[in-house]
Amino acid sequence: MIYITGDIHGTMSVNKRLNRRNxxxxxxxxxxxYVIIAGDFGLIWDGSNEDRYWLK
Structure with missing residues (x-):
């Protein structure tokens, strides 16, 4: 299955848009x-534990 969402503006948007409720x-x-984030992707990857979590 392919899922597509619009702009993501940082971790707060990811948590709000891609949480279990929504x-x-x-x-x-x-x-x-696949989950495709279309448009402006406002997350900066810095190698933090949180980045590694989302990359899994």
Missing amino acids: FPEQKHLTKED
């Missing part, structure tokens, strides 16, 4: 699924 499908995602 995106319950995430519970069943596999490595065969």
Whole structure:
């Protein structure tokens, strides 16, 4: 399955838009699924623990 969302402006937007309440499908995602963030991607990857969490 392919899921597409609009702009993400930092961690707060990710947590709000892609949380279990707003995106319950995430519970069943596999490595065969894609979540595409279209538009301006406002997260800066700095190698923090939080970055590693989201990259998993």
